[in-house]
Amino acid sequence: MRMQIDHSYVNFKLKVDLELPNQGVIGIVGESGSGKTTFLRCIAGLTRPEKALIEIQGQVWQDKSHFLPVYRRELGIVFQESSLLAHLTGLQNIEYSKKRARSLNSGIELNELIDLMEIRDCLNKYPSELSGGQRQRIAIVRALASNPALLLMDEPLSSLDDSRKQKLIPYIQRLKNKLDIPVLYVSHSLSEINQISDSVLRFSNGEIISHESFLKNSNTKSSDQNTNLSTGEILREATEEDFDSLWPMIQEVISEGKTYSICRDMSFEEAKAWWLNPEYKTWVFEVEKQILGTYYLKANQKGGGSHVCNCAYMVSSRSRGMGIARKMCLHSQQVARKEGYLAMQFNFVVSTNSSAVSLWKSLGFDIIGRIPQGFRHPDEGLVDALIFYKNLLHNDE
Amino acid sequence: MSLSSEDIQAIVLSLKLATVVTSLLLVFGIPVAWWLSQSKSPWKTLIQSLLALPLVLPPTVLGFYLLLLMGPDGWLGKLFQMTGLPSLSFTFWGLVFASLIFSAPFVIQPLQNSFEAIGKRPLELAASAGANPLDSFLTVVFPLAKPGILTATILGFIHTIGEFGVVLMIGGSIPGETRVVSVQIYEHVEALQYSAAHALSLSMVIFSFATLLVLNSLQKKRYTLF
Numbered sequence: 001m002r003m004q005i006d007h008s009y010v011n012f013k014l015k016v017d018l019e020l021p022n023q024g025v026i027g028i029v030g031e032s033g034s035g036k037t038t039f040l041r042c043i044a045g046l047t048r049p050e051k052a053l054i055e056i057q058g059q060v061w062q063d064k065s066h067f068l069p070v071y072r073r074e075l076g077i078v079f080q081e082s083s084l085l086a087h088l089t090g091l092q093n094i095e096y097s098k099k100r101a102r103s104l105n106s107g108i109e110l111n112e113l114i115d116l117m118e119i120r121d122c123l124n125k126y127p128s129e130l131s132g133g134q135r136q137r138i139a140i141v142r143a144l145a146s147n148p149a150l151l152l153m154d155e156p157l158s159s160l161d162d163s164r165k166q167k168l169i170p171y172i173q174r175l176k177n178k179l180d181i182p183v184l185y186v187s188h189s190l191s192e193i194n195q196i197s198d199s200v201l202r203f204s205n206g207e208i209i210s211h212e213s214f215l216k217n218s219n220t221k222s223s224d225q226n227t228n229l230s231t232g233e234i235l236r237e238a239t240e241e242d243f244d245s246l247w248p249m250i251q252e253v254i255s256e257g258k259t260y261s262i263c264r265d266m267s268f269e270e271a272k273a274w275w276l277n278p279e280y281k282t283w284v285f286e287v288e289k290q291i292l293g294t295y296y297l298k299a300n301q302k303g304g305g306s307h308v309c310n311c312a313y314m315v316s317s318r319s320r321g322m323g324i325a326r327k328m329c330l331h332s333q334q335v336a337r338k339e340g341y342l343a344m345q346f347n348f349v350v351s352t353n354s355s356a357v358s359l360w361k362s363l364g365f366d367i368i369g370r371i372p373q374g375f376r377h378p379d380e381g382l383v384d385a386l387i388f389y390k391n392l393l394h395n396d397e
Numbered sequence: 398m399s400l401s402s403e404d405i406q407a408i409v410l411s412l413k414l415a416t417v418v419t420s421l422l423l424v425f426g427i428p429v430a431w432w433l434s435q436s437k438s439p440w441k442t443l444i445q446s447l448l449a450l451p452l453v454l455p456p457t458v459l460g461f462y463l464l465l466l467m468g469p470d471g472w473l474g475k476l477f478q479m480t481g482l483p484s485l486s487f488t489f490w491g492l493v494f495a496s497l498i499f500s501a502p503f504v505i506q507p508l509q510n511s512f513e514a515i516g517k518r519p520l521e522l523a524a525s526a527g528a529n530p531l532d533s534f535l536t537v538v539f540p541l542a543k544p545g546i547l548t549a550t551i552l553g554f555i556h557t558i559g560e561f562g563v564v565l566m567i568g569g570s571i572p573g574e575t576r577v578v579s580v581q582i583y584e585h586v587e588a589l590q591y592s593a594a595h596a597l598s599l600s601m602v603i604f605s606f607a608t609l610l611v612l613n614s615l616q617k618k619r620y621t622l623f
Contacts, residue, residue: 046524071527075525077521096523
């Protein structure tokens with residue numbers, strides 16, 4: 001899909017030039033007023049951009065000389081609220097879309113969608129008789145009923161309270177596995193985006209400032225247990241003397257307070273006692289005598305829970321984005337298996353820690369739980385914390 | 398105290414006038430009100446003000462100018478003369494013409510308000526589902542605006558029945574042609590036939606009240622947007 005948009009809006013200019021894949025969920029984040037909703041509306045044609053080139057699945061929706069009206073575009077859209085026609089029942093809303101489907105795509109069969117989103121008993125009710133979560137689920141099915149080439153979702157969960165939001169995310173994840181059309185998903189919640197999307201576009205002041213992919217690392221072959229250390233890279237057990245080099249790294253991470261839920265003003269001695277706890281196995285990642293990363297491995301619980309292990313990783317801020325955490329995690333899994341652990345669990349992963357969330361996911365960890373608003377992020381306020389788990393007897397993906 | 402045959406004739410005439418006027422106003426008013434509700438054109442304020450004029454003008458002013466317009470020296474009168482059509486003054490169709498102008502705001506404003514109350518979202522939903530503008534109007538706007546259309550119909554009807562000043566000026570109180578109920582009551586009072594005036598007036602009150610009751614009970618059913 002190709003999108004090039006230039007549009008002047010009240011407070012800013014929207015300027016976008018993108019090529020996006022034809023599959024998967026593309027998350028769109030940014031502060032309020034950064035242009036995310038305007039971007040979506042311009043693609044849909046609900047807002048007519050001053051200048052644009054929009055091409056979706058081979059169809060030109062807008063270019064210098066043409067503007068395809070909204071009702072001719074094969075799209076489905078779910079808004080934050082008011083996504084259903086009030087004078088029609090759930091089923092009638094869905095059929096409204098279906099009747100006017102112009103595309104020949106087969107899409108997902110309607111009955112399957114209805115069962116997937118569990119709205120069968122809502123079908124004969126009017127929107128005013130349904131809860132917010134039910135309405136949004138019907139709205140999603142309605143949007144897909146016309147077999148669109150593109151699904152647009154503008155903060156679909158934002159008007160729901162937290163518990164309802166949590167209930168809906170699994171539905172969207174299930175849906176995602178069945179769709180083969182691209183989805184543009186706008187949200188102001190990084191935590192939602194991390195759980196649902198395959199890549200993230202970050203907006204600021206009308207422009208896209210980053211595009212990160214969460215896609216599984218294609219370099220990691222399944223059943224490949226090798227940590228793929230390159231020459232010069234050493235992973236060895238930590239000694240007491242190493243702590244002097246480790247201290248700056250550890251202090252930086254814990255005082256930033258965005259990823260670890262630990263006392264932010266720990267002293268040198270306290271940190272040493274924690275990280276080099278004799279009951280733990282602690283390792284360092286060293287390149288040319290410089291320690292760039294470190295992790296520890298321990299039993300997550302004592303007694304009956306001691307066959308599950310837990311790890312904590314840190315990478316020096318200068319060396320991030322180089323795959324060090326990935327290597328350490330793979331190494332830790334090897335060590336854990338050798339030590340006889342059956343599974344690995346991360347008890348508290350802050351949901352806004354995108355790199356960790358995507359890394360664990362790509363290494364075969366599942367999110368088995370969520371602590372709602374369990375972490376007070378210094379910038380984002382109360383955000384969820386996630387519990388990750390992996391059965392070590394299964395192969396890596 | 399009963400109604401004479403002339404009274405009944407007046408009632409029938411009033412009903413006929415109101416029906417014709419209301420129907421015509423709906424047919425022309427719906428597209429106009431729709432345009433007004435969706436338009437961002439600079440003409441919008443001008444047209445809205447023009448359409449609202451009959452609300453503020455004294456009926457006799459309107460009646461006077463219409464009389465001139467339809468008379469032998471007025472441009473409408475001349476047009477009719479040229480095309481061989483009989484003059485509008487003192488005829489039923491003259492009343493229709495005047496009532497169209499006079500009752501227009503009572504039909505167009507409720508229509509416009511109910512179209513505006515729908516907002517943009519349902520139209521966006523319809524368009525994203527593949528409905529072209531006409532389809533969207535018939536399947537989304539119309540059902541959602543039904544209460545407003547009903548209000549417009551009732552208000553237009555009642556207002557036309559109640560009209561007196563304009564009707565008298567250009568109608569001339571001709572029995573069976575332009576002597577509608579409001580004028581008939583006036584005639585009875587002038588002739589000191591109070592019990593006859595009473596009979597007609599009371600029927601008007603009952604009729605209007607019943608209509609308002611119906612209107613108000615229908616107002617309760619309002620579609621909110623979800």
